[in-house]
Amino acid sequence: MTGEVRTIEIGALTRVEGEGAVKVFVREGRVEDVQLSIYEPPRFFESLLIGRPLEETPDIVARICGICPVAYQMTCVHALELILGIEISAEIRHLRRLLYCGEWIESHGVHMHLLHIPDFFGCSSSLELARKFPDEVKRGLRLKKIGNQLVEVLGGRAAHPVSVAVGGFYRSPQVNDLRKLAEAFRWGIDASIDVVKWIADFEFPEWHRPCEMVALQNTTEYPMNEGFIATTNNAQAAIRVADFEQVFREYQVDHSTALHSQRVPSNSAYLVGPLARINLNRPLLAPCALQLSEEVNVNWPCFNPFQSIIARALESLHAYETGLQLIQEYGGCSPSRFQYEPCAGEATWATEAPRGLLYQRIRTTADGKIEFAKIVPPTSQNQRQIELDLIHQLATRGLTDDPTTTLACERLVRSYDPCISCSTHFLKLEIHNQ
Amino acid sequence: MNAYSVKKDWFEPPRYKPRLAVFKFASCDGCQLQLLSCEDELLELADKVEVVHFLEATSHIEPGPYDIALVEGSITTHHDQHRIYEVRAQSKVLIAIGACATAGGIQALRNWGDHTEFLRAVYAKPDVIDSLSTSTAIADHVDVDFELRGCPINRYQLLEVVISFLAGRRPRIPQHSVCMECKRQLMVCTAVAHGTPCLGPITHAGCGAICPRFGRGCYGCFGPAGQANCDSLADNYLATRSNTQTLVPLLRNFNAAADEFRETGDRVDEQSDSGVAK
Numbered sequence: 053m054t055g056e057v058r059t060i061e062i063g064a065l066t067r068v069e070g071e072g073a074v075k076v077f078v079r080e081g082r083v084e085d086v087q088l089s090i091y092e093p094p095r096f097f098e099s100l101l102i103g104r105p106l107e108e109t110p111d112i113v114a115r116i117c118g119i120c121p122v123a124y125q126m127t128c129v130h131a132l133e134l135i136l137g138i139e140i141s142a143e144i145r146h147l148r149r150l151l152y153c154g155e156w157i158e159s160h161g162v163h164m165h166l167l168h169i170p171d172f173f174g175c176s177s178s179l180e181l182a183r184k185f186p187d188e189v190k191r192g193l194r195l196k197k198i199g200n201q202l203v204e205v206l207g208g209r210a211a212h213p214v215s216v217a218v219g220g221f222y223r224s225p226q227v228n229d230l231r232k233l234a235e236a237f238r239w240g241i242d243a244s245i246d247v248v249k250w251i252a253d254f255e256f257p258e259w260h261r262p263c264e265m266v267a268l269q270n271t272t273e274y275p276m277n278e279g280f281i282a283t284t285n286n287a288q289a290a291i292r293v294a295d296f297e298q299v300f301r302e303y304q305v306d307h308s309t310a311l312h313s314q315r316v317p318s319n320s321a322y323l324v325g326p327l328a329r330i331n332l333n334r335p336l337l338a339p340c341a342l343q344l345s346e347e348v349n350v351n352w353p354c355f356n357p358f359q360s361i362i363a364r365a366l367e368s369l370h371a372y373e374t375g376l377q378l379i380q381e382y383g384g385c386s387p388s389r390f391q392y393e394p395c396a397g398e399a400t401w402a403t404e405a406p407r408g409l410l411y412q413r414i415r416t417t418a419d420g421k422i423e424f425a426k427i428v429p430p431t432s433q434n435q436r437q438i439e440l441d442l443i444h445q446l447a448t449r450g451l452t453d454d455p456t457t458t459l460a461c462e463r464l465v466r467s468y469d470p471c472i473s474c475s476t477h478f479l480k481l482e483i484h485n486q
Numbered sequence: 487m488n489a490y491s492v493k494k495d496w497f498e499p500p501r502y503k504p505r506l507a508v509f510k511f512a513s514c515d516g517c518q519l520q521l522l523s524c525e526d527e528l529l530e531l532a533d534k535v536e537v538v539h540f541l542e543a544t545s546h547i548e549p550g551p552y553d554i555a556l557v558e559g560s561i562t563t564h565h566d567q568h569r570i571y572e573v574r575a576q577s578k579v580l581i582a583i584g585a586c587a588t589a590g591g592i593q594a595l596r597n598w599g600d601h602t603e604f605l606r607a608v609y610a611k612p613d614v615i616d617s618l619s620t621s622t623a624i625a626d627h628v629d630v631d632f633e634l635r636g637c638p639i640n641r642y643q644l645l646e647v648v649i650s651f652l653a654g655r656r657p658r659i660p661q662h663s664v665c666m667e668c669k670r671q672l673m674v675c676t677a678v679a680h681g682t683p684c685l686g687p688i689t690h691a692g693c694g695a696i697c698p699r700f701g702r703g704c705y706g707c708f709g710p711a712g713q714a715n716c717d718s719l720a721d722n723y724l725a726t727r728s729n730t731q732t733l734v735p736l737l738r739n740f741n742a743a744a745d746e747f748r749e750t751g752d753r754v755d756e757q758s759d760s761g762v763a764k
Binding site for chain 1: 511512513514515516517519520522523525526528529532537542543544545546562563565566591592593595596599603604605607608609610611614615616617621637638693694696697699700701702705707731732735739740
């Protein structure tokens, strides 16, 4: 059913929106396998980068995703700076963390308020939900908007910001421009607290099936731009990002243009994303988010994919709190960018995109061109785990050939916030009896 | 076709609530996301149109016909080659949004590369992948009523286009260059004062000149402006502040396959000593 497992030299860089379908394979009434088919046309970013001047990398990789361009930019500039021997200043570090906060707020905001919450009220969209809960939807839109505004101040525009440079920023923001956002962030913290409380009271399906969750971890702060790789299966094991490809392996399956990924040597699936992050890093949440995480009715570590929306809500609050602190501490950034001499080299880096761990390996030539790039986005890593969870869900609830089965599958898939959120709206359920 | 032509006479607004659809081809979703980023206008807009096909926003899906179809992304698969015909057949007005839909996008760089090699580099089994050796604009396949440029598009321009339809008038999308937007903000010219090769003089307005504002040259993500004289600018830059190694990739990025950028980029590439600048 699935393709043979092979090691592939260069990973795919297919974004995973597009036509989505779930194929369920049944033998003698038992669900034998599930295929989440993704037919997003490949765009070949890793090949397109080859031969390009390295300073263009952040602009090009941003175009992989219109929802989380900053994640791709952040990962590549850190990898390139490692090659070039650039040590960025604390100010640049803080600005990058702030920029990432803006993207988490915006991306989590889109998923929670526009894509996911309508599911809990049986609505087809936030537009329909707005008829029942106008204030809540408007609050969600405003929360998302403030994230966009922060990215706009730091990067000129929310989608594909233009300020991120290898070595720092093309220009750092004026202190006053950032401070103007402080008031909105104070409102955002209060509103986000209400959102967490609102969402935590939703009804969630039961789920008793742990899986391996993987996220960055570091000793001092909730992970965004840096860390080592941690897993819920072995809390003691700190995996170096440089060893990523020894521990995780991409492989192609016939039913998806996005490569799958698995643990080595166990060949097992794993999950990245907000639930993985919070399970592995909860004590490092900002104060209000940490306190609320203890008050909500969730047993940590939480393995219920439906409750990942609570993780997203807590992380949005965390990003608002962290963002406000960084805005208040900001006193300018000079120089905004460090100069460098091009050199040949190779480096790896990983950051935490809103949807989870994002890994890149980049090699440069002596004259400052990209020679090789490998990019492993979060959603492609999650594909197999989503399939396994679908098998579990169908086995638990029983298989009926009616719309409720389709809806249940759709809701489960959407709860992972895959970059195929949009395609799962017209999820086609095919049942193959064998 | 160029960005501002409206091929047929702008239409009568329908008497009923117009049916809006959004379609995605090969793209990053950034342009359709601009519709969701109209946070202050979204709910109001939803009152004015009936959203009947917008997969990123709603599970409520109705079949065509559509009064207005916004199409994001470029054509890169056999499947999409056929799908765009269906979309066109169902749509009274078809508007291509963004650099992918209007020029093939960054993925059109494959037009200069070895597609078979690209496939082999990524996939162990390239045979099962449906992918064309080119990435092309929507207008290369079907008639397009309006093209809105940008990577990503400007959400206010998108609103202007949709509102224009509702009002039955032509969209007011200025065709001038980024230079105009830059000068209006009283910015110091990055090309003249800093010697940075900036595509502002030949790039379509709409971004608000953000790159010069952030101390860097425009990299042309809104595609060619009206009457852009790309050859002249390229010759000037080659003579004064740049070389083919810099200029070719600058002209050949998110709108690489837009006619004006492509022709000048190819010409400059031929002049390059190595001929390998990509």
